[in-house]
Structure formats: structure tokens, C-alpha cells
Amino acid sequence: xxxxxxxxxxxxxxxxxxxxxxxxxxxxxxxxxxxxxxxxxxxxxxxxxxxxxxxxxxxxxxxxxxxxxxxxxxxxxxxxxxxxxxxxxxxxxxxxxxxxxxxxxxxxxxxxxxxxxxxxxxxxxxxxxxxxxxxxxxxxxxxxxxxxxxxxxxxxxxxxxxxxxxxxxxxxxxxxxxxxxxxxxxxxxxxxxxxxxxxxxxxxxxxxxxxxxxxxxxxxxxxxxxxxxxxxxxxxxxxxxxxxxxxxxxxxxxxxxxxxxxxxxxxxxxxxxxxxxxxxxxxxxxxxxxxxxxxxxxxxxxxxxxxxxxxxxxxxxxxxxxxxxxxxxxxxxxxxxxxxxxxxxxxxxxxxxxxxxxxxxxxxxxxxxxxxxxxxxxxxxxxxxxxxxxxxxxxxxxxxxxxxxxxxxxxxxxxxxxxxxxxxxxxxxx
Amino acid sequence: xxxxxxxxxxxxxxxxxxxxxxxxxxxxxxxxxxxxxxxxxxxxxxxxxxxxxxxxxxxxxxxxxxxxxxxxxxxxxxxxxxxxxxxxxxxxxxxxxxxxxxxxxxxxxxxxxxxxxxxxxxxxxxxxxxxxxxxxxxxxxxxxxxx
Numbered sequence: 001x002x003x004x005x006x007x008x009x010x011x012x013x014x015x016x017x018x019x020x021x022x023x024x025x026x027x028x029x030x031x032x033x034x035x036x037x038x039x040x041x042x043x044x045x046x047x048x049x050x051x052x053x054x055x056x057x058x059x060x061x062x063x064x065x066x067x068x069x070x071x072x073x074x075x076x077x078x079x080x081x082x083x084x085x086x087x088x089x090x091x092x093x094x095x096x097x098x099x100x101x102x103x104x105x106x107x108x109x110x111x112x113x114x115x116x117x118x119x120x121x122x123x124x125x126x127x128x129x130x131x132x133x134x135x136x137x138x139x140x141x142x143x144x145x146x147x148x149x150x151x152x153x154x155x156x157x158x159x160x161x162x163x164x165x166x167x168x169x170x171x172x173x174x175x176x177x178x179x180x181x182x183x184x185x186x187x188x189x190x191x192x193x194x195x196x197x198x199x200x201x202x203x204x205x206x207x208x209x210x211x212x213x214x215x216x217x218x219x220x221x222x223x224x225x226x227x228x229x230x231x232x233x234x235x236x237x238x239x240x241x242x243x244x245x246x247x248x249x250x251x252x253x254x255x256x257x258x259x260x261x262x263x264x265x266x267x268x269x270x271x272x273x274x275x276x277x278x279x280x281x282x283x284x285x286x287x288x289x290x291x292x293x294x295x296x297x298x299x300x301x302x303x304x305x306x307x308x309x310x311x312x313x314x315x316x317x318x319x320x321x322x323x324x325x326x327x328x329x330x331x332x333x334x335x336x337x338x339x340x341x342x343x344x345x346x347x348x349x350x351x352x353x354x355x356x357x358x359x360x361x362x363x364x365x366x367x368x369x370x371x372x373x374x375x376x377x378x379x380x381x382x383x384x385x386x387x388x389x390x391x392x393x394x395x396x397x398x399x400x401x402x403x404x405x406x407x408x409x410x411x412x413x414x415x416x417x418x419x420x421x422x423x424x425x426x427x428x429x430x
Numbered sequence: 431x432x433x434x435x436x437x438x439x440x441x442x443x444x445x446x447x448x449x450x451x452x453x454x455x456x457x458x459x460x461x462x463x464x465x466x467x468x469x470x471x472x473x474x475x476x477x478x479x480x481x482x483x484x485x486x487x488x489x490x491x492x493x494x495x496x497x498x499x500x501x502x503x504x505x506x507x508x509x510x511x512x513x514x515x516x517x518x519x520x521x522x523x524x525x526x527x528x529x530x531x532x533x534x535x536x537x538x539x540x541x542x543x544x545x546x547x548x549x550x551x552x553x554x555x556x557x558x559x560x561x562x563x564x565x566x567x568x569x570x571x572x573x574x575x576x577x
Binding site: 373375378379380381382385386389407408409410411412413 | 436438440441442468469470471472473474475477494495496497498499500529530
């Protein structure tokens with residue numbers, strides 16, 4: 001199933017020609033209208049004319065989130081304010097936020113990309129999408145909303161939270177499709193379980209799109225099994241429109257990144273040099289169709305890889321793997337680089353572990369992994385718990401190469417989140 | 431042999447947990463006949479023998495505690511030197527392995543029972559059927575099995 005079959009299955013050659021044409025245009029536009037780029041280009045002694053092939057993209061400067069913050073609020077805007085119809089910002093938790101502007105065309109383009117994503121997973125007009133992402137400054141909900149409307153599905157703009165009402169909406173309106181964060185999906189599952197609801201019998205759910213937080217394959221399987229649905233991985237970031245940058249097709253093997261809208265590069269985060277297909281590195285994206293705010297070589301800080309080979313769905317846009325980690329999520333404990341998702345992967349593979357966990361880092365590089373046990377599997381035997389504790393410790397050790405302290409907790413002890421969850425608490429001080 | 435059910439509650443090893451649990455039992459008017467706490471690496475399992483099992487079990491679950499229950503043996507101990515030795519000898523002869531055990535004292539120290547957790551309760555019951563042991567079940571007076 002295709003939304004725009006011609007472009008989704010375009011030949012690589014034609015796609016690359018289109019990319020080059022659009023890249024040249026984007027570079028000219030950025031150079032002409034955004035002083036930040038003009039200055040950078042002069043420092044590097046380059047000019048838009050130097051972009052003659054796709055490889056020449058490497059001559060261009062990187063754009064970082066710090067740049068976006070520095071030029072907040074209007075510094076990266078390429079058009080007159082009258083042409084801007086929407087503002088999103090991405091979280092300002094560590095200082096100034098980043099302002100992302102959309103022109104009318106940009107809003108429409110972002111929606112087109114979402115429409116491709118939804119149709120790719122089998123969505124039709126008679127589907128009902130319950131959008132449980134946060135509406136507002138965050139791109140997650142609104143961009144999805146516009147895209148879903150474009151396809152013609154019924155959108156329930158539920159937003160996150162108020163879980164009992166969410167469940168009622170799902171039942172009353174026969175929701176087929178969820179757009180939700182993985183941690184909220186797990187929480188929703190635990191509430192349904194507690195209420196004695198059977199997702200297969202009591203709901204009409206068919207699929208869910210999970211995004212905005214990295215999560216592991218094991219978590220996907222857990223969610224698929226519980227709800228009896230297909231879970232699709234969704235990737236996006238506010239700086240690049242929000243959701244719909246890359247999305248899984250029904251093969252569920254990597255996310256197609258819409259290469260007619262973005263040029264992707266995978267680089268070594270330290271040297272900035274490109275790494276070959278199939279190797280891990282930081283994803284760098286360049287917008288090709290943005291009017292209000294073109295961004296060149298944006299350092300996403302997301303670690304992923306380009307999956308080699310063609311996808312059997314027929315789409316020619318290459319796939320990236322699920323996000324393996326974020327350069328800024330990475331924690332270093334006793335000199336070892338660890339991504340929280342590695343820990344999640346291990347925990348979600350253990351049957352007696354419930355959905356919630358927390359990683360606490362304390363002085364002297366002591367790492368404690370706090371996990372909630374599954375109530376139903378408690379049989380009153382201390383030695384079974386000790387075995388479980390040892391099993392988790394051992395599995396974690398072989399995954400992250402250091403031996404953490406594992407704490408078993410009563411279910412419901414850790415704070416539950418209805419949005420993004422905080423998994424790592426770093427109490428270390430220098 | 432009467433059935434005796436034991437409550438096991440999972441608990442993090444930190445101050446106030448036992449208070450929370452016993453508050454529930456207290457409010458439910460449940461009398462605790464025996465208690466055993468085993469702890470290891472930051473968590474513990476608290477075991478109770480109570481006079482009213484079902485309401486205690488339901489209430490604790492309802493309050494969100496992680497509870498399980500299983501059947502245990504309560505074997506009367508005769509109050510004199512060698513009392514426990516006699517019971518242990520029988521269990522040993524029958525090759526019944528004790529996984530966990532504690533003592534329940536009734537009627538102001540007139541009677542004591544050894545609470546024994548075993549891996550296969552049915553088998554243990556059969557094996558002990560004809561032994562001269564007295565067992566306890568809540569709500570009933572302990573009686574000597576004629577054997």
C-alpha cells in the first residue's frame with residue numbers, strides 16, 4: 001500500500017538526481033537568507049556553487065542544537081515572519097529551547113510524509129487513530145494529527161494522560177491505531193491488566209506507532225503480545241518536522257527514511273567522518289524541502305546505522321535501524337560506555353520483570369539497576385527472588401561489561417510517567 | 431490433616447514496610463498467629479499465619495501488596511526437651527526437606543507448632559499421615575490424629 005507510489009518506489013538514480021537538485025536549492029536558500037550559514041560558509045571558504053555532487057555535502061558545516069539555541073528565537077528563520085504559520089519548540093530542559101518554524105507548505109509537506117507512513121502500515125480511511133502524544137509546542141502530536149487527517153482517518157486528539165478516559169475512548173470509538181510513547185504504552189498495559197480488560201476481546205486495536213523515546217525490540221514484542229497488535233517504530237525530531245522522518249513498513253525491519261525530503265549521513269560522532277553502510281554512528285540530516293527553516297547537516301545525536309539492502313516492500317528509500325542510543329544519553333560507568341537501552345533490552349527479556357525500571361548512578365561509579373518484579377510471578381520463595389536477582393545481574397554484566405547492583409522492588413514503587421520517562425538518575429558528583 | 435495456608439508478602443527491606451502491612455491486617459481485624467521474616471540483598475519476604483486467611487489475603491492484594499499463598503504444615507511440638515528433635519527425626523526419616531520453618535505458639539505458651547514449608551505439600555501430607563503428629567489448622571482445636 002502506497003500513498004505516493006511514484007516517489008516511494010522511485011529509482012535510486014532518479015532519487016539521487018532529485019536530492020542533488022534539492023540540495024543545491026536548499027544550500028542557496030540557506031546561504032542567502034540565514035546569516036548563520038553565510039558566516040559559516042565564509043569561514044570555511046565555501047560557496048553554494050561548490051556543491052556539484054551529493055558527496056560535496058561533506059564540505060558543508062554541521063549544524064548543532066547549540067547553534068539552534070544560540071540563534072533562538074528568530075535567527076535561523078529563512079523567510080519573512082508573515083510566511084510562517086506555525087511554531088514548535090523542542091524541550092528547553094537544559095537552557096534555551098530551539099524554535100522550529102513551519103510555513104504553510106512545510107506543514108503540508110510534513111503531513112504528506114506522515115500520510116506515507118500511515119498508509120505504509122495499512123491504515124485506511126475507516127481507521128480510528130487515538131493520538132496520545134502531547135499536543136502543544138511539542139511536534140509529536142500535531143504533525144501526526146495533520147498527516148492522519150490527510151489520509152482521512154478519524155483522529156481522536158486525546159493527548160497523553162488520564163488513562164481511564166483513554167481506555168473509555170478506545171472502547172467507545174473502536175480505536176484501531178495508537179500513537180503513543182513506549183513507556184506510556186507499557187503503563188496503559190498495566191492499567192488494562194489491573195482493570196481485568198482483555199485487549200484482544202474488549203478493543204478493536206490493530207496497530208500502534210511508538211515514538212519520541214528510544215525503546216528496545218524486546219519492549220516492542222512485549223507490547224505487541226499484550227495488545228495483540230503490530231507495533232511500528234516511528235522516528236523524528238522537532239528540528240526535522242517531528243514524526244515522519246523515518247518509519248517502519250509492514251516488514252518491521254528498520255525505518256524507511258524519506259530521502260526525497262532529507263539527506264542522511266551516518267558519521268563517527270567524534271571525528272565527524274562518514275562511516276560505511278551497516279555501521280553504527282551518529283545520524284546527520286539535511287532538510288531538502290523546508291521553506292521556513294532549512295537546516296544543513298544537523299547533528300541529531302541519535303546513534304543508528306543504515307541497513308544495507310533493498311526492502312521487500314518495494315520502497316527504495318533506505319532504512320535506518322531503531323535508535324541504538326543517543327550520544328547524550330550515553331553514560332560512562334567505570335570507563336565503560338553504556339546506553340540505557342542496553343539495560344532495557346536485558347530487563348525486558350526477563351519474564352519476572354515488570355515494565356518499570358530505573359538506573360541510579362552514585363559516587364565511586366556504583367551503578368544500581370532498580371527493577372519492579374511481576375506481581376503474578378511472586379511465589380513467596382526467597383530463593384527464587386535471589387535467583388532472579390542473580391540472573392538479572394549476570395545478564396546485565398554480560399551486556400554492559402560491568403556488574404551492577406540489582407535491586408528488586410515491589411510493583412508500583414517507581415514513578416510512572418504518562419509522557420517521557422526518566423530512566424537514569426545520576427547522583428555522582430566530582 | 432487440616433489445611434493451613436500461609437501468606438507471603440514481598441517487601442523491600444526498608445523501615446515502615448512491616449508497619450504498612452500489619453496496618454492492613456489490623457484494620458481488617460485479622461489476628462496474626464505467627465510471623466517469619468526472611469531477607470536477602472535488599473528485599474524480604476514476610477510470612478504470616480493468621481486466624482482469618484481469606485479476608486487477609488484479599489485485602490492485602492486489593493491494597494496492592496505483592497502477595498502469594500501456599501499451604502504449610504503446622505506440626506505440634508511437645509513442650510519438653512527433645513520436642514523438636516522428635517518432629518525433625520520423623521521428617522528426616524521420611525526424607526521431607528524443610529525449605530523454611532518457624533514456630534507458632536498458641537494458648538499462652540501451652541502449645542507450640544512448627545510451621546514447615548516443604549516443596550511438595552501433598553507428598554509430605556501423605557508421608558506423615560500415619561505418624562504420631564498433631565497438626566494445627568486455624569479455627570479448629572489441634573487434635574491428635576489417631577494412628
